[in-house]
Amino acid sequence: MRTTLEIRLHAFLERFFPERRLFLRSDTDTRFIRLRPSTQLIAFVGSTLIVAWTIVATAILLMDSIGSGNFREQAKRDQQTYELRLNEMSAERDARTSEALAAQNRFNTALQQISVMQSQLLESETRRRELETGIEVIQATLRRTMKERETALAELKSRESQQDKNGTALAANSLLGNDMLGILSEALAETALERDQVIADAQAALHDAEEARLDLALMEEKNEQIFRQLEDAMTVSVEPLTKMFTAAGLDTKTLMEEVRRGYSGQGGPMMPISFSTSGGDLTPEAQRANRLLDQMDQLNMYRIAAETAPFANPLKSAFRYTSGFGMRWGRMHKGTDFAARYGTPIHATADGVVVHADWLSGYGRLIKIKHEFGIETRYAHLAKIRVKEGQRVSRGELIGDMGNSGRSTGTHLHYEVRVNGRAVNPMTFIKAGRDVF
Structure with a gap:
C-alpha cells in the first residue's frame, strides 16, 4: 500500500x-x-x-588549444632568447680564453726576459768584483814600488855623500842611480795607465749595473701588469664554472679529484716553477706564478668536467615542457618531458658511452649514455635510434629522433638524469649550464 x-x-x-x-x-x-x-x-x-558534460569538455578543449598556441609562441620566443644568450656567452668565453692565452704568452716572454736580465746582472756584479780585486792588486803593487823607489833614493843619497872616493866610482854610482830612476819612472807610468784603465772599466761596469737595475725595475712593473690581467682573467673564467657545478649539486672538490685521477696520464696538474738563482725559497713572484698555474690547471679540469657532465639541452629546435620531475598522478615521475614534432632530432647532453640502445618495456625505444662521475642520462619513447651500444658520443651529437614508442600518450621525449643510480631533476643541470654555455 x-x-x-x-x-x-x-x-x-x-x-x-x-x-x-x-x-x-x-x-x-x-x-x-x-x-x-x-x-x-x-x-x-x-x-x-x-x-x-559535452559543453564543459568542449570548453576545456578550446581553452587548452588556445593556451597551447600561446605557450608555443612563448616557448619559441624563449628559445630564440636562449640561443641568442648562448651565442653571446660563447663569444665572451672565447674572448676570455684568447685573452688568457695571450696573457700567458706575455707572461712566459716576461719570465724569459727576467731570466736574461738576472744573468746579465750577475755577470755585471761578478765583473765589478773582479775589477775591485784588480784595483786592490794594482794599489798594492804601486805602494810596493813607491817604497822601493824611496829606498833606492835613500841609498843614492848615501852614496853621493861619500865625496872622498875617486871620480870613477862616483860616476859609476851616478849612472847606476840614473838607470834605477828610469826603471822606476817607467814602472810608475805603466802602473798609472793600468790604474786609469781599471777605474774606467769599474765605472763602465757600475753604469751597466745601474742600467740593468733600471731595466729590471721596468720589467717587474710590466710583470705586475701581466699578473693582474692573468688573475682577473682566471677569476672571470673560474667563478662561473664553480657556480655552475654547485648549482647542479656536484661537490667541486670531489669532482676535481676524479678529473685529476682520470686524466693524470695526459699531463695532470701543472708542475710548480722556480726561477730562483740562489736555489733557496721561491720569491713572491714565483709563488704568484705558481698560484696562476694552479688556477689554469683548475680551469682546464673544469672544462673537462663540463664536457662530461649533462649541462646541455637534449633539444636544439622548438619545444615545450609538458611534465616536470616529481610526483604525478600519485606516482614518481623520474624525468622531464619535452614535446615537439614527430622526428625532432635528439642530441647527447654530454660526452659519454652508450650502454643501452634498444627497446625497454614502458620506455619504448630507449638510449642510455654513461658519463663521468657516476652520471647517466636516458632518452625514452624515441621513434628512431641512431647510435649503437658501446659507441662513444660527444656533447651535441645526434643520437635519435623523437617519437611515441612505449607507454606514451603522445609524441615527446622523456629525459632522465641519474647520479650514482638515483634519479635527479634534469632541469637542475640545464638551468645551471645556461649561465655558462
Whole structure:
C-alpha cells in the first residue's frame, strides 16, 4: 500500500512529467509502453548531465588549444632568447680564453726576459768584483814600488855623500842611480795607465749595473701588469664554472679529484716553477706564478668536467615542457618531458658511452649514455635510434629522433638524469649550464 509521501511525490512529478504512453502497432496486434513520471525524470536528468558534460569538455578543449598556441609562441620566443644568450656567452668565453692565452704568452716572454736580465746582472756584479780585486792588486803593487823607489833614493843619497872616493866610482854610482830612476819612472807610468784603465772599466761596469737595475725595475712593473690581467682573467673564467657545478649539486672538490685521477696520464696538474738563482725559497713572484698555474690547471679540469657532465639541452629546435620531475598522478615521475614534432632530432647532453640502445618495456625505444662521475642520462619513447651500444658520443651529437614508442600518450621525449643510480631533476643541470654555455 502506497504511503502518503509517495502519493504526494508522484502528484508533484505529474505536474512536470505527466504519464505518457507510446503505442507500438503491428499488423495483428497493438501494444503500448507506459512512461511513468519517475522514468521521464531519470531520462531528463541523464540527458541534462550528458549535454552539460559535452559543453564543459568542449570548453576545456578550446581553452587548452588556445593556451597551447600561446605557450608555443612563448616557448619559441624563449628559445630564440636562449640561443641568442648562448651565442653571446660563447663569444665572451672565447674572448676570455684568447685573452688568457695571450696573457700567458706575455707572461712566459716576461719570465724569459727576467731570466736574461738576472744573468746579465750577475755577470755585471761578478765583473765589478773582479775589477775591485784588480784595483786592490794594482794599489798594492804601486805602494810596493813607491817604497822601493824611496829606498833606492835613500841609498843614492848615501852614496853621493861619500865625496872622498875617486871620480870613477862616483860616476859609476851616478849612472847606476840614473838607470834605477828610469826603471822606476817607467814602472810608475805603466802602473798609472793600468790604474786609469781599471777605474774606467769599474765605472763602465757600475753604469751597466745601474742600467740593468733600471731595466729590471721596468720589467717587474710590466710583470705586475701581466699578473693582474692573468688573475682577473682566471677569476672571470673560474667563478662561473664553480657556480655552475654547485648549482647542479656536484661537490667541486670531489669532482676535481676524479678529473685529476682520470686524466693524470695526459699531463695532470701543472708542475710548480722556480726561477730562483740562489736555489733557496721561491720569491713572491714565483709563488704568484705558481698560484696562476694552479688556477689554469683548475680551469682546464673544469672544462673537462663540463664536457662530461649533462649541462646541455637534449633539444636544439622548438619545444615545450609538458611534465616536470616529481610526483604525478600519485606516482614518481623520474624525468622531464619535452614535446615537439614527430622526428625532432635528439642530441647527447654530454660526452659519454652508450650502454643501452634498444627497446625497454614502458620506455619504448630507449638510449642510455654513461658519463663521468657516476652520471647517466636516458632518452625514452624515441621513434628512431641512431647510435649503437658501446659507441662513444660527444656533447651535441645526434643520437635519435623523437617519437611515441612505449607507454606514451603522445609524441615527446622523456629525459632522465641519474647520479650514482638515483634519479635527479634534469632541469637542475640545464638551468645551471645556461649561465655558462
